[in-house]
Structures are given as structure tokens and as C-alpha cells.
Amino acid sequence: MTEKKCCNILGTEILVTNMADTVERIERGIEDLRGAYICVGNVHTTVMAHDNPAYHRVQREAAFVLPDGKPLSVYSRRHGFPGAERVTGPDLMLALFGRKNHMRHYFYGGKEETLAMMRKKLNDEYPHLSVAGMESPPFRTLTKEEDKASVSRINDAGADIIWVGLGAPKQENWMYEHKGKVNGVMIGVGAGFDYYAGNIKRAPRIMQKLSLEWLYRLLQEPRRLLKRYFVTNTRYLWLLHKERG
Numbered sequence: 001m002t003e004k005k006c007c008n009i010l011g012t013e014i015l016v017t018n019m020a021d022t023v024e025r026i027e028r029g030i031e032d033l034r035g036a037y038i039c040v041g042n043v044h045t046t047v048m049a050h051d052n053p054a055y056h057r058v059q060r061e062a063a064f065v066l067p068d069g070k071p072l073s074v075y076s077r078r079h080g081f082p083g084a085e086r087v088t089g090p091d092l093m094l095a096l097f098g099r100k101n102h103m104r105h106y107f108y109g110g111k112e113e114t115l116a117m118m119r120k121k122l123n124d125e126y127p128h129l130s131v132a133g134m135e136s137p138p139f140r141t142l143t144k145e146e147d148k149a150s151v152s153r154i155n156d157a158g159a160d161i162i163w164v165g166l167g168a169p170k171q172e173n174w175m176y177e178h179k180g181k182v183n184g185v186m187i188g189v190g191a192g193f194d195y196y197a198g199n200i201k202r203a204p205r206i207m208q209k210l211s212l213e214w215l216y217r218l219l220q221e222p223r224r225l226l227k228r229y230f231v232t233n234t235r236y237l238w239l240l241h242k243e244r245g
Contacts, residue, residue, distance in 0.1 A: 004064065007076040007084065010050040010239055014041055014072050015064040018085040022066065023095050030103070030160060030185065037062055037164075037175035037186035040089040042069030043214075043236045044228060045168050050239060055169055058176040063185070066092070070211040071236070086208075089189030093163065093196060097126045104132035104158050106184065108150075109165030110193040112136045117197040132157035137166075151181050159184040165193035 006013035017025070026033065039045070039062040046069075049056040059065055066087045067073040076084035096103070107115060115134040122129055133153060142150065154162060162184045164171045171188035178186065194200040202208075203216030214233070218225045 005081065006064070007072075007079055007081050009072055009075055010046050010236075010243070011056060012041060012046050012049045012059050012065060014046075014067050014076060016076055016081040016084045017066065017087055018083065019087055019091065019095055022087050022092060023099065025064075026096065026161075026185065027099065027101055027103075033063055033185035034183055035180045035185075037172075037179060037188070039065045039172055039175075039188055040068035040087075040092075040190065041065040041072055042168075043071055044069075044232045045172070046072065047232050047236050047239065048169060055172070058169070058172050061176060061179070062172075068190075070208065070213070074211065075240075089187070090192040090195040090202065092187070093189060093192050096161065097122070097129055100128055102130065103160040104130045104184075106132045106154055106157055106159035106162045107134040107165070107193065108137065108154070108162055109167075109171065110136055110197075114193050114197045114199060117199075118193060121196065132159040151178065155183045162186045163192065164188045165190065167191065 005016040007016055008014075015022075026038075039059055041059070045055075045059065049059045066089075067076065067084065068086070068088045070086045073084045073086040097105075107118065110118075115136055119131065119134060122131060135150065135153065137150065159182070162182055164175055164186050166174055166188070167190055168188070171190070175186040175188055191200055195202055200217075200220065203213040207213055207216050214229050218229050
């Protein structure tokens with residue numbers, strides 16, 4: 001495992017890594033990562049962290065922030081880190097699912113039907129995988145009693161990795177609030193559950209390589225993502241231009 005190197009992008013430290021290094025970093029460092037959390041960063045979360053001090057703190061206190069969005073790894077390569085590669089949440093899930101490392105996986109987030117489809121696919125495609133539990137929380141703020149019960153379920157299940165699929169910024173805020181409370185490492189994967197269940201299709205590889213996955217997502221969910229992508233992406237480019245002076 002290589003030493004931890006980061007590239008500062010608009011104030012957020014983005015890990016310089018690749019998939020193999022990330023998997024090794026998690027597997028070999030699992031004991032040190034217990035109770036901590038890992039963010040997957042993209043243009044949207046990076047701009048939010050720049051504009052919102054509270055969310056910036058959430059990103060800063062993560063064990064590390066992965067370059068889920070390709071523009072982040074491209075920026076890193078152009079600023080002195082030629083080995084920087086994109087590591088997406090959905091791809092990281094599959095990479096760790098395929099490992100026979102005896103880790104127990106817990107899935108927090110998503111709809112009941114999405115989790116049911118995931119469980120079926122996991123049983124078929126990764127029969128060796130140890131699923132510690134799956135939980136679809138209500139789409140509202142949990143009471144203190146409900147949250148305490150949820151933490152107990154996660155810990156009683158012996159989860160090593162807690163995959164959190166609540167979407168940004170909700171999932172990062174949830175992980176921050178539960179830092180040190182759960183006994184595994186939390187990893188926020190956004191729409192990773194929907195991708196794996198087949199609710200959302202991934203962009204073709206050529207679009208991913210050309211940093212156009214956002215456009216593919218936009219075409220699938222225009223009403224929800226139009227403002228987010230165009231406003232945030234434009235602001236990202238403007239902030240980088242302003243930073244260069």
C-alpha cells in the first residue's frame with residue numbers, strides 16, 4: 001500500500017489513488033478505520049464543501065475522500081499526481097464484493113425493494129459474501145431512540161463495512177454524526193445501491209472516460225439533476241478559473 005497522498009481541490013483533500021490501492025488501504029487498515037468514514041467526492045460535493053463550512057468540516061474529518069468524479073482525478077493528474085485515477089462508489093462496492101476477505105457487509109439506505117433486489121443479486125453473484133444486514137431507514141429524521149436502535153443493529157451484526165446509500169449530502173452528514181458510534185468503517189456510495197439493483201444504468205465506458213457520466217445521468221433524471229449539474233458544474237469551473245487568478 002502506498003503512502004497517503006492528497007490533492008487539494010477547492011479546499012477539499014482528495015486522495016490520490018487507484019482501485020487496487022483503495023481496496024488494499026481498506027483491507028489492511030480495517031482495524032484503524034473502525035468508527036471512521038470514507039467519502040466519495042465529485043464536483044457536486046467539492047463545490048458544496050467549498051461553499052458550506054459545516055459540510056467542509058464533514059469532508060475534512062473523513063478518513064479520506066475518494067475521487068468518484070472523473071474531473072477530480074483529471075485535476076489531480078494535471079497538478080503533479082500522474083498516477084491519480086477515478087474510484088467510484090459503485091465500482092468500489094463491486095471490487096470489495098469480489099474479495100474473499102471474510103469481511104461482513106451492512107447496507108444502510110435505499111428502498112426496501114432495492115435492498116431486496118440487491119440481496120438476490122448478491123446471493124447469485126457473490127455467494128461467498130457475508131451480508132451482515134440491510135436496512136431501509138424512513139425518509140425523515142430518526143428519533144434518538146430509533147437512531148440508537150439502528151446503531152445497535154449495525155454493531156450487533158458485526159459489520160466491518162457499512163455501505164451508506166443516502167445520497168449527498170445526507171449520507172456524509174449521517175456518517176459524520178455516527179463517527180465513533182459504529183464499529184465498522186462507513187462508506188458513502190450515493191446511488192450505488194440503485195446501480196447495483198439495476199434501477200439506474202451506468203453510462204457506457206466511453207462516456208465515463210470522457211467525463212460525461214453526468215450527462216448520461218442527466219438524461220435519465222432531468223428534472224432532479226438539471227439544476228444540480230448545470231449550476232454546480234458551472235460554478236466548479238468558475239471557482240477553478242478564479243483560483244488560478
